[in-house]
Amino acid sequence: MTEISEQYVISIMSRDHIGIIYEVARAISDLNGNIADVRQSVLSGYFTMILLASFPARVTQRAIERKLAEADAHSETALEAMVRKADETALAAFSNDVENTYVLTATGADKVGFVATVAAFCVKHRLNIIDLSTTISDGAYVMILIVELNQSVPINTVRSDLQQFAQETGLRVALQHHDIFRAVNEINLPLR
Amino acid sequence: MPRHDEILNTVDMIQKENLDVRAVTMGISLLDCHHETVSSTCQAIRDKIRRYAANLVSTCEAVSAEYGIPVVNKRMAVTPIAHVGAGFDVAGFVEIAHALDDAAGEMGIDFLGGFSADVANGLTIGDRALIEAIPQALTETKKVCGSVNVGSTRYGINMDAIVLLGQTIKDLAEKSAEQGGFAAAKFVVFTNQPGDNPFMAGAIHGLGQHEVVINVGVSGPGVIARALERKIARVGSENLGLHDLAEEIKLTAFRVTRSGELIGRQVARALNVPFGVVDLSLAPTPKVGDSVGEIIQILGVDAVGAPGSTAIVAMLNDAVKKGGTFASQSVGGLSGAFIPVCEDQVLANAVRDGSLVLEKLEAMTSVCSVGLDMIAIPGSVDATTIAAIIADEMAIGMINGKTTAVRLIPVPGKEAGDFVSFGGLFGESAIAPVRNVGKSTRFVNFGGKIPAPIHSLRN
Numbered sequence: 143m144t145e146i147s148e149q150y151v152i153s154i155m156s157r158d159h160i161g162i163i164y165e166v167a168r169a170i171s172d173l174n175g176n177i178a179d180v181r182q183s184v185l186s187g188y189f190t191m192i193l194l195a196s197f198p199a200r201v202t203q204r205a206i207e208r209k210l211a212e213a214d215a216h217s218e219t220a221l222e223a224m225v226r227k228a229d230e231t232a233l234a235a236f237s238n239d240v241e242n243t244y245v246l247t248a249t250g251a252d253k254v255g256f257v258a259t260v261a262a263f264c265v266k267h268r269l270n271i272i273d274l275s276t277t278i279s280d281g282a283y284v285m286i287l288i289v290e291l292n293q294s295v296p297i298n299t300v301r302s303d304l305q306q307f308a309q310e311t312g313l314r315v316a317l318q319h320h321d322i323f324r325a326v327n328e329i330n331l332p333l334r
Numbered sequence: 335m336p337r338h339d340e341i342l343n344t345v346d347m348i349q350k351e352n353l354d355v356r357a358v359t360m361g362i363s364l365l366d367c368h369h370e371t372v373s374s375t376c377q378a379i380r381d382k383i384r385r386y387a388a389n390l391v392s393t394c395e396a397v398s399a400e401y402g403i404p405v406v407n408k409r410m411a412v413t414p415i416a417h418v419g420a421g422f423d424v425a426g427f428v429e430i431a432h433a434l435d436d437a438a439g440e441m442g443i444d445f446l447g448g449f450s451a452d453v454a455n456g457l458t459i460g461d462r463a464l465i466e467a468i469p470q471a472l473t474e475t476k477k478v479c480g481s482v483n484v485g486s487t488r489y490g491i492n493m494d495a496i497v498l499l500g501q502t503i504k505d506l507a508e509k510s511a512e513q514g515g516f517a518a519a520k521f522v523v524f525t526n527q528p529g530d531n532p533f534m535a536g537a538i539h540g541l542g543q544h545e546v547v548i549n550v551g552v553s554g555p556g557v558i559a560r561a562l563e564r565k566i567a568r569v570g571s572e573n574l575g576l577h578d579l580a581e582e583i584k585l586t587a588f589r590v591t592r593s594g595e596l597i598g599r600q601v602a603r604a605l606n607v608p609f610g611v612v613d614l615s616l617a618p619t620p621k622v623g624d625s626v627g628e629i630i631q632i633l634g635v636d637a638v639g640a641p642g643s644t645a646i647v648a649m650l651n652d653a654v655k656k657g658g659t660f661a662s663q664s665v666g667g668l669s670g671a672f673i674p675v676c677e678d679q680v681l682a683n684a685v686r687d688g689s690l691v692l693e694k695l696e697a698m699t700s701v702c703s704v705g706l707d708m709i710a711i712p713g714s715v716d717a718t719t720i721a722a723i724i725a726d727e728m729a730i731g732m733i734n735g736k737t738t739a740v741r742l743i744p745v746p747g748k749e750a751g752d753f754v755s756f757g758g759l760f761g762e763s764a765i766a767p768v769r770n771v772g773k774s775t776r777f778v779n780f781g782g783k784i785p786a787p788i789h790s791l792r793n
Contacts, residue, residue: 245341245345247341247342247345273335275335275338277338277342279338279342284338284342286335286338286341288335297399297400298399301399301402316345316348316349316402317402318344318345318348318401318402318403319400319401319402321401321596322344322348322401322402322403322593322596323336323340323341323344324336325592325593325595325596326344326347326588326589326592326593327336327337327340327344327589328336331592331595331596331599331663332596333599
């Protein structure tokens with residue numbers, strides 16, 4: 143008889159060094175946990191990871207936290223972990239629908255509030271940011287966001303508001319469908 | 335996420351470098367509109383166009399808004415009207431032109447091509463009537479464009495037809511003298527005319543095509559020019575060979591064509607119409623930064639028309655084709671680099687300054703996409719000389735198995751060095767001098783046919 147399992151979301155932050163993923167994965171498998179999905183990135187020497195794992199029902203959240211604390215104790219550097227039971231509704235709501243994704247770029251002088259200002263625009267227009275990255279180009283700070291357009295705000299409204307936003311903030315902005323970027327830079331044509 | 339530099343380059347292509355989908359052209363077969371009387375034929379034409387093209391403009395605009403890439407021109411191409419109006423007289427053909435014009439206006443498109451005939455191997459009675467109707471038809475209507483295919487590699491060149499059309503061009507110009515002879519800008523003479531070209535004025539929906547189809551013309555001379563400048567600035571011209579520049583053109587042409595492929599397929603899908611071809615031609619506009627002439631200068635000549643210009647155009651044309659072909663599932667139309675003088679500020683200036691002459695343009699047409707296009711010549715040039723200019727251009731196409739075309743505007747009352755402006759996309763230019771006027775009369779008067787070349791016998 144298959145055991146009932148519970149899903150947990152675990153996030154990790156640490157100074158980057160060799161072995162972190164091993165330590166975390168080992169801790170999870172010691173508890174008979176199965177990692178379903180992982181995302182990780184490294185920024186300025188700091189490692190961060192978020193993963194979804196299912197554990198047998200008898201394993202408690204406290205047990206997972208304790209196991210990760212043990213890994214922290216043995217680790218080269220401090221390993222901060224956060225464990226939460228995965229919300230059923232969150233998992234169900236997640237969709238792989240990439241039809242309505244756009245690339246929003248904002249370019250301007252690097253200053254306090256840049257990211258917050260652009261993020262505020264996204265909130266106001268119900269744009270869900272699914273990926274975010276920044277870079278420096280020609281001395282200017284550039285924010286690149288992959289956003290999901292909510293059907294309730296029509297694209298034309300977003301575009302005209304974006305023009306106004308650009309004038310008010312002095313930022314150079316562009317909103318382009320994700321498919322264009324894939325079409326001109328990848329071998330396969332993204333056809334839906 | 336795509337790489338940062340790729341994202342920023344793509345954004346710049348659209349925002350700063352004038353990347354756009356130059357034309358979305360719906361081709362419609364009007365063969366089944368040929369009825370017993372002119373008026374029922376006209377009605378059938380209007381109904382059919384209405385039925386298929388009602389949502390063309392709005393769909394293009396919606397797809398354009400969704401992708402954030404402008405679709406500059408929405409157009410239509412129809413079956414060469416010589417087929418649709420066969421059996422009618424000159425007045426009947428003029429009436430059909432008006433029906434086409436009305437329908438085009440109603441649909442909100444900017445031009446409709448197809449007031450055309452194919453006479454490569456001979457003129458039918460209907461062909462003659464259409465040709466005779468052209469001056470009136472194209473001056474009385476606003477949006478209708480016409481063309482005549484006078485030659486092919488398979489059949490040779492119909493010199494009799496060329497004799498007629500030399501006069502047709504003069505008539506078109508004279509009848510529209512108030513607009514600088516503009517009606518002649520809506521008429522093209524071809525050899526090896528393709529049936530799926532989305533660009534005006536030579537667009538037709540040829541025989542052997544779908545019932546309805548969407549063809550797309552992309553364009554990005556500005557994108558290519560900026561890409562070349564960036565490459566040269568980054569690496570240094572002393573470290574670059576022509577092959578490196580050709581490679582840069584090829585890669586950029588891929589990106590430009592891909593945009594058109596994406597938009598075109600979406601428009602076709604939204605309209606539930608088959609997707610035909612992407613014409614990957616590099617087509618300039620008078621707008622600054624949208625010039626093919628500028629690319630030629632970046633590739634190394636201080637003045638377009640200087641020695642090296644033909645070699646440069648050959649390389650450019652070929653690189654555009656290589657990059658564009660991989661980008662699209664089906665490439666067609668003209669697909670090469672256009673050198674339309676009035677429509678390209680740098681080319682127009684080169685003509686004004688005397689560095690680009692008709693003879694050099696003719697040489698360049700042997701390695702580029704179209705032909706002697708949008709060239710303003712003195713209004714005093716006689717019909718016979720014009721016919722001879724056409725014959726030269728047609729011969730280049732026939733022997734080399736490529737499309738060549740002539741779209742000349744003999745501007746009434748103006749001479750070489752004067753200036754003419756047509757406005758908008760049709761641009762402006764100095765009048766180009768024509769050498770040896772009036773010395774080709776005996777050749778033209780022979781008429782008849784230039785036989786098909788030996789290499790047309792391929793069986």
